[in-house]
Amino acid sequence: MNCSYDFVILRQLKAMKEEEKVILVNENDEQIGLMPKLEAHQKAVLHRAFSVFIINSKNELMLQQRAHHKYHSPGLWTNTCCSHQREGETNVEAGIRRLQEEMGFTTSLKDSVSFIYKAPFDNGLTEHEYDHVLLGEYEEDPVINPEEVVDWKWMPIEAVKHDILAHPEQYTEWFKIIFEKFYSYITI
Numbered sequence: 001m002n003c004s005y006d007f008v009i010l011r012q013l014k015a016m017k018e019e020e021k022v023i024l025v026n027e028n029d030e031q032i033g034l035m036p037k038l039e040a041h042q043k044a045v046l047h048r049a050f051s052v053f054i055i056n057s058k059n060e061l062m063l064q065q066r067a068h069h070k071y072h073s074p075g076l077w078t079n080t081c082c083s084h085q086r087e088g089e090t091n092v093e094a095g096i097r098r099l100q101e102e103m104g105f106t107t108s109l110k111d112s113v114s115f116i117y118k119a120p121f122d123n124g125l126t127e128h129e130y131d132h133v134l135l136g137e138y139e140e141d142p143v144i145n146p147e148e149v150v151d152w153k154w155m156p157i158e159a160v161k162h163d164i165l166a167h168p169e170q171y172t173e174w175f176k177i178i179f180e181k182f183y184s185y186i187t188i
Contacts, residue, residue, distance in 0.1 A: 022047040022084045025130050027116065034087060041072075044118065044126035047084065051174060052095045052109065052134045053186055054080040060154040061186070062142065064103065066172070067150050072121045075150065078172040082131075095134040103152070104143030109136040113185045119173035131174060133182065157186060 022040045024033040025048050040047050054062040062080045066073055081102040085094040095109045112133040120126045144152055155163070164171050164179050178186070 021087070023087060029114065029130050037084065041125040041127065044120070044128045046116065046128050046130060048132070049082065049084050049129040050091050050095050050132040050134055051082040051178060052080045052099055052136065054107065054136050054138045055157070055186075056137065056139050056154060058154070059157055061157050061160055062138065063153050063155055063160070064144070064149045065151040067146065067148055072123060072125055072127070073172045076172045077170055078175040079178070082174065091132045091134060102145050102148040104145065105138060105140065107136045107138045109134040113182050115177070115181065117174060117177050127174065129174070133178060133185065135186070
């Protein structure tokens with residue numbers, strides 16, 4: 001790590017600790033509390049999240065490459081966007097909000113499937129999420145937010161499936177799980 005990278009990570013962690021809270025849930029996705037995002041990832045507490053998948057008319061999936069300064073999974077390829085719902089926000093409202101913040105556009109979304117996963121990271125943090133998969137359609141190129149996304153691409157869904165098998169180290173854990181277990185749900 002270099003000093004500027006360390007500074008960015010520390011700034012992100014401080015901001016997460018002071019501001020953003022995630023919704024803690026039980027295994028039925030019932031809210032049981034709120035917790036600062038960093039603390040939830042330090043303690044591996046189950047919390048609500050979502051993963052947006054945008055598909056175009058050519059049956060291509062819009063992928064994003066996470067920014068290199070992200071506190072976990074930096075530089076990895078993943079679904080169009082993902083994040084956490086805010087208290088009082090529906091899954092679709094949260095997905096539309098983050099799609100605009102990360103990729104610079106909005107479109108209609110629909111709930112598809114949800115699942116629980118747990119993935120520890122090398123930095124001592126753990127994702128333990130009740131993840132809601134949201135689907136939408138879009139034909140244009142995004143206008144990415146460089147604080148969140150370093151690159152993006154359209155990729156045929158079948159090619160994504162094969163590339164994950166050939167190069168699993170290039171993809172986020174939740175994205176690999178979704179493709180392995182819920183491939184048939186990733187259609188519009």
